[in-house]
Amino acid sequence: MTAEIYALECGQLTMPLKIFFEEAGEGVMRAPIPSFLIKHAKGSLLFDTGLNEITRVDPKGYLGERLAGLMEVHFGPGEDLQSRLERIDVEISRVDYIVNSHLHFDHCGCNAKVINAPVIVQQREWDWATQLEPEGGYVRSDYDTGQDIITIVGEHDVFGDGSVLCIPSYGHTPGHQSLRIKTESGEYVLTGDACYLRQTLEEFALPGVMHDRSQTLASLKMFRELQDRGATIIYGHDPEFWPTLPKAPDRIA
Numbered sequence: 001m002t003a004e005i006y007a008l009e010c011g012q013l014t015m016p017l018k019i020f021f022e023e024a025g026e027g028v029m030r031a032p033i034p035s036f037l038i039k040h041a042k043g044s045l046l047f048d049t050g051l052n053e054i055t056r057v058d059p060k061g062y063l064g065e066r067l068a069g070l071m072e073v074h075f076g077p078g079e080d081l082q083s084r085l086e087r088i089d090v091e092i093s094r095v096d097y098i099v100n101s102h103l104h105f106d107h108c109g110c111n112a113k114v115i116n117a118p119v120i121v122q123q124r125e126w127d128w129a130t131q132l133e134p135e136g137g138y139v140r141s142d143y144d145t146g147q148d149i150i151t152i153v154g155e156h157d158v159f160g161d162g163s164v165l166c167i168p169s170y171g172h173t174p175g176h177q178s179l180r181i182k183t184e185s186g187e188y189v190l191t192g193d194a195c196y197l198r199q200t201l202e203e204f205a206l207p208g209v210m211h212d213r214s215q216t217l218a219s220l221k222m223f224r225e226l227q228d229r230g231a232t233i234i235y236g237h238d239p240e241f242w243p244t245l246p247k248a249p250d251r252i253a
Contacts, residue, residue: 001161002183005190006037006248008084010050011075013106018208019070020196020237030074031237033106035081036190037088037248038181042159043096046117047179047190050081052109052142063105067136081110088249097158098147099166101192101236102173103129104137111145118148120158120166125175126151135211137173169194169223171216172209178219180226183253187231194219197238201227 011033017024020031036047052062056075059068077083082092098119100108103126111119126149129138156166162182169178172193179190194216199205201223210216227233234252235241246252 001041001159001163003159003163003181004039005181005183005188005252006039006088006250007245007252008035008037008050008081008248009033009079009242010035010081010084010110011055011073011079013051014072014074015070016208020200020207022206022208022210024208029239031196031239032242033075034236034242035084035110036179036234037085037090037095038164038179040159040164042161044090044094045097045099045120045158045164046081046095046114047099048101048107048192049098049110049114051075051106052139053080055105055109062139082113084248099158099177099179100125100143101169101178101190101194102176103143104173104193105139105142107192108142109139111143111147115147118150119143120150120152120156122166122168122175122177123151123153124170125173125177128174167222169219171212171214171219172207173211176219178223180231181253185253187226188234188253189223189226189231190234191223191236193236195223195233196236198233198235198241200235201233 014030017027035050038045054062055073098117100121158164165180166177181188
């Protein structure tokens with residue numbers, strides 16, 4: 001079997017360039033915040049759920065002054081995940097799974113709205129995020145929602161037929177994962193924050209935010225190998241690449 005991929009934009013964040021590039025100087029980048037709907041004969045899943053709507057009205061109260069002070073939020077009415085899905089006639093309550101690449105606030109902000117879906121996350125990411133004070137970027141109310149949590153170790157075949165695979169891509173956070181998808185038109189890899197930009201992969205231009213440098217490099221090498229074997233890489237926050245992707249209701253593949 002194969003799957004279909006739909007891209008959804010759930011706001012944007014303007015952040016310092018040094019977050020995206022280890023050796024950057026001054027300057028900022030306005031980056032898209034994506035979510036992806038995957039349709040399969042056995043069900044549907046969301047790969048990441050974008051920003052929480054609280055960021056629109058109270059970013060400091062939600063993120064804390066330090067984190068909120070690093071960014072500018074661009075998140076208008078109708079750009080949240082639920083509104084994006086409604087426009088393509090998908091009921092958020094009927095989505096079968098969430099796969100979180102990791103548990104930073106811009107990747108799991110609408111988990112709680114996908115009320116009937118269990119969340120698939122790497123065990124090491126869950127362990128890190130649920131300790132008393134994980135490092136910046138984690139907002140516990142986004143992911144500690146009372147939903148069922150399916151913790152996995154390593155690769156995980158979501159629908160049992162090899163078409164949608166969670167693949168470890170550690171480095172950005174302790175338990176980051178990406179999604180490898182087989183479609184009728186070929187294989188695609190949703191990298192999440194393991195590869196922010198096309199330039200990250202083409203030049204191994206490492207980001208300024210890394211939990212583990214060697215694991216970040218290993219993940220990039222894995223993406224390069226998959227790309228060399230024919231996979232299409234979909235970068236996590238690339239403001240130049242993102243406009244070239246078809247957006248729902250059109251499908252990527």
